[in-house]
Amino acid sequence: MKAVNPILMGGKEVLPLVEGGKGVAISTGVSAGYWSAAGGVGTVSVVNADSYDDEGNIIPQIYRAKTRRERHEELIKYAISGGITQARIAREIAGPDAPIHANVMWEMGGCEPVISAVLEQAKGTITGVTCGAGMPFRLSELASKNGVYYYPIISSGRAFNALWRRAYNKHPEWLGGVVYEDPWRAGGHNGLSNSEDPLVPQDPFPRVLELRRVMRQYGLDNIPIIMAGSVWWLSEWEDWLDNPDLGPIAFQFGTRPLLTKESPIPQAWKDRLRTLKEGDIYLNQFSPTGFFSSAVKNSFLLDLKARSERQISFAKEPEGDMTVPYEYGARGRVIYVTSQDREHIAGWEQQGFTQMMLTPDNTYVFVTPEQAMSIQKDQADCMGCLSMCRFSNWSQHGPDYTTGNRPDPRSFCIQSTLQKIAHASGEHANEIMDHNLMFSGTQGWRFGSDPFYANGFTPTVKELINRILTGY
Numbered sequence: 367m368k369a370v371n372p373i374l375m376g377g378k379e380v381l382p383l384v385e386g387g388k389g390v391a392i393s394t395g396v397s398a399g400y401w402s403a404a405g406g407v408g409t410v411s412v413v414n415a416d417s418y419d420d421e422g423n424i425i426p427q428i429y430r431a432k433t434r435r436e437r438h439e440e441l442i443k444y445a446i447s448g449g450i451t452q453a454r455i456a457r458e459i460a461g462p463d464a465p466i467h468a469n470v471m472w473e474m475g476g477c478e479p480v481i482s483a484v485l486e487q488a489k490g491t492i493t494g495v496t497c498g499a500g501m502p503f504r505l506s507e508l509a510s511k512n513g514v515y516y517y518p519i520i521s522s523g524r525a526f527n528a529l530w531r532r533a534y535n536k537h538p539e540w541l542g543g544v545v546y547e548d549p550w551r552a553g554g555h556n557g558l559s560n561s562e563d564p565l566v567p568q569d570p571f572p573r574v575l576e577l578r579r580v581m582r583q584y585g586l587d588n589i590p591i592i593m594a595g596s597v598w599w600l601s602e603w604e605d606w607l608d609n610p611d612l613g614p615i616a617f618q619f620g621t622r623p624l625l626t627k628e629s630p631i632p633q634a635w636k637d638r639l640r641t642l643k644e645g646d647i648y649l650n651q652f653s654p655t656g657f658f659s660s661a662v663k664n665s666f667l668l669d670l671k672a673r674s675e676r677q678i679s680f681a682k683e684p685e686g687d688m689t690v691p692y693e694y695g696a697r698g699r700v701i702y703v704t705s706q707d708r709e710h711i712a713g714w715e716q717q718g719f720t721q722m723m724l725t726p727d728n729t730y731v732f733v734t735p736e737q738a739m740s741i742q743k744d745q746a747d748c749m750g751c752l753s754m755c756r757f758s759n760w761s762q763h764g765p766d767y768t769t770g771n772r773p774d775p776r777s778f779c780i781q782s783t784l785q786k787i788a789h790a791s792g793e794h795a796n797e798i799m800d801h802n803l804m805f806s807g808t809q810g811w812r813f814g815s816d817p818f819y820a821n822g823f824t825p826t827v828k829e830l831i832n833r834i835l836t837g838y
Contacts, residue, residue, distance in 0.1 A: 367837035368607045370600060372405075373614045375590050376494050376515040376542035378465050381405040383831060384545075384592050386620025387469020387496055388554065388805065389413030390784035394630045395452035397623060399459025400827040402466055407616075409467040409496060410456050412484050413474055414441070414751065414781065415448030427785065429749050434760055435767050438750030442476040449484035453491040465493045467517065471555070472500035473655055475750040475762055478508065485512040494542050499555050499657065500753075503529060506537040515542030517592070521549040521557035522573065523580040530584055541589055544581065545618060546574050548595030550649065553620050553807035555657040564649055564658055570595070571606075578613050587613055594618035598809045598816075601837035619834070621807035625819065627826045631788065634795035635804065638662070640819065642811040649808075654757035654777040662804040666783070674776050676714050676732040677725070678707040694722060701730075723775040726756070731775055744779035751781035778803070 372379045383406035387393045390413055398408030416424045427444045429437040449468065456466045470481050477497075485492060489512070497505045498519025509516035518534070520526045526544055534541060549558040550567035558564055574591060581589060590613075597603065597617045606615050624631055625639055648663035652670040661667060680701040681688040688702045692711060703711070714720075714732045721738040722730045733741070748758035754769055755761075757777035761769045783802040790798035813819050818833055825833065 367601050368604055370607065370835050373590055373616060374588070375407065375614075375616065376465055378463075378493070380407055380465060381831070381835070382590070382614075382616035383407070383834060384467075384594075384616055384618040385409045385623055386553075386594060386618045387411045387467070388620060388624075389469070389471065389474075390781075391416045391788040392624075392631060393469060395455025395457075396459065396630065397626070397628050397827065398452070398466060399456035400628045401623065401831070402456065402460035402464035404828045404831040406831055407465045407467055407494075408456055408460060409469050410449070410452045410492070411469045412445060412449030412452070412480060413469070413471055414445055414785070415452045417444070417447040417451040424789070429747070434748050434750055434758075437748070438475055438760075438762065438767075441749045441751060442479055445476065445480045446483040446487070449480065450488040453484060453488045457491040466491060467494040467496050468492045469496045472497050472502040472505070473753045474499070475752050475760075477753065478504065482508055482512075485509075485514060496545060498545065498547060498557070499655065501525065501529065503533045506534045506540060510537040510540040513540075515540050517543045517545055519545040519547050519557075519594070520577075521547055522559070523577040525557070526577060527580045530580075535584070538584075538586075541586065543590040543592050543616065544577065545592040545594050546570070546577055547618075548573075548593075549658070550595070551660075551808045552595030553660050553810070554805045555653060555655055555659045556649070558658045564651075574615075575611060578611070582613075590614040590616050592616045592618050594620065595807060596809050598622065598812055599838045600834060604837070621810045622830060622834075623827065625813055625824060626830055627824055632790045632795055632799075634790060634799050635787065636824065638796075638799050638804070639806075639810060639813045640822070642806075642814055644811045646811050647806050647808045652777055654755045654774075654780050655752060656756055660806060660808055662806050662810065664804060665800045666802050666804075670776070670778065673731055673733060673737075676710075676719055677729050677776075678703055678711065678732075679729050724772060725776060726771040726774050733775070738775075741775050744782055745773050747782075748779070749781065755780075 373382045385401040385408050387409040389411045393411040398410045401408035431437045494515040495509050496517040505516045548570050549556040651658050653659045680703050684702050687704045690705050690708045691700050692703050693700050718734050719732040721733050721735050745758045748760050750760045753762050756774045759769045759773045787802040
C-alpha cells in the first residue's frame with residue numbers, strides 16, 4: 367500500500383481524507399471537529415442542524431405558525447441557529463488552524479439565506495462550503511463574499527463545465543476542490559441524469575478522468591478532486607494515489623464515520639449498521655426532491671415501494687381498455703379501469719387498502735385510511751424544508767408558494783423522517799429505525815464483514831482515520 371501523503375486543499379496542507387456531510391443532525395460539530403483535529407477535513411451539516419439550551423439539551427424544532435410560508439421562516443431561523451452552534455463546536459474541538467467545512471444542499475429550503483447568515487455570524491469558524499443536490503451556480507459568489515473556499519458537488523465533468531462557464535470563472539481563487547459524488551454509489555441524494563441507467567453503474571475512473579480534463583482546460587490542474595461514493599479501503603483505490611493523470615485526489619468518507627464513538631446517531635442505528643448485508647442498500651426514487659437516493663432497505667422504503675405498486679390508471683368515461691366501472695366513496699362516484707386493475711383493487715381492499723389518493727400523474731394509489739390521514743397531516747404540516755417538494759407541492763419560488771402540481775402521496779415528508787431517525791431513543795428506537803429513512807452509501811453493508819469492527823468494536827474518529835491510512 368502506497369503512503370497516503372498530505373495534499374494542499376483550501377490553502378492548507380491536510381490528509382486527503384474528507385468527512386462527508388450528512389444532513390439533519392448527523393454531521394455535527396463534534397464529529398467534524400474530531401475529524402479535522404486528526405488531520406483530515408471535517409464537515410458540519412447546516413441542514414436543520416441541532417442547537418441547544420443553556421443546559422445542553424437539544425432544542426426541539428417545533429413549528430407554531432399557521433401558514434407554510436411562516437413556518438418556512440421558522441425553519442430558516444432554526445437552521446441558522448443550529449449551523450452556527452455546530453460550527454462553533456467544531457472549531458473549539460479542532461483548534462484555530464484546522465479546516466472546517468459546512469455542507470448545504472442547494473435545493474434545501476432557504477439555502478442562500480441560511481449559509482449566508484451562518485458564514486457571516488460565525489465568521490472564522492468555517493473555511494469551506496460544500497454544496498450539491500442541484501446546480502449551485504451562486505455558490506462561488508456566496509463563498510467568496512465571505513472569504514471561504516467553495517467545493518461544488520457534481521457527478522460529471524459536464525456539470526462542472528456548466529458551473530464554471532456560467533459562474534465559477536468569476537471567483538477562481540476561492541475554488542478549494544471539486545467533489546465528484548458517484549451517482550450510483552454515494553449515500554443520500556445522487557445526481558443520476560435522465561440518460562444514465564440507475565441499474566448499470568459506470569466505472570468512476572474514466573468519469574473522474576474526464577472531470578480532470580475539463581478542469582485542466584481552465585488551468586485547474588492543482589485543484590483537488592474529492593472522490594465520494596463507495597470508498598471504504600484505500601487499498602482498493604491505490605492506483606488513484608499519486609496518479610499524474612488524475613492529479614491531486616482526496617477521498618470522502620460519509621458512511622464509515624457513522625460508526626464511531628463521536629458519531630451522534632442513535633445506538634440503535636449503529637447496531638443496525640453491523641447487521642447489514644450486501645444488497646441491503648437500495649437506490650430509489652421516492653424522495654420528494656425528485657433525485658435518486660441511496661438508503662437502507664427497511665420497512666419504510668418497502669412500504670413506499672408497495673404503495674407505488676398499488677397504483678392504477680383510470681378514465682372518467684369508458685375508453686380503450688378502461689371499460690370496467692369502479693364505484694368508490696360515500697357518494698358512489700364511478701371511474702373506469704381495466705379488468706386486470708379491477709381485480710387488483712379487490713385484492714388491495716381485502717388487505718385494508720381502501721383509501722384512494724390522487725397523484726400528479728392522474729393515477730390513484732391505494733392506502734389504508736390510517737396511512738391516508740398520516741400523509742395528509744404531513745402535507746398540511748409542511749414547513750418548506752426543500753426549495754421545491756413534490757410530496758407537499760411547496761415551492762419557495764412560486765408566486766403562491768406551490769409547484770402548481772398536486773401533492774404526491776407516493777413520496778414522503780423528508781424533514782419529518784430524518785428528524786425522527788436522528789433523535790430516536792428509548793424502547794422504541796429499533797422500531798423507529800425500521801420505519802424511517804436511513805441513508806447509507808452502497809458500501810454500508812461492509813461494517814458487518816470488515817474485521818476492524820469485529821466483536822462490536824467502535825473506534826474513535828482518530829482510530830478510524832489511523833486505520834484508513836493503513837489502507838484498510
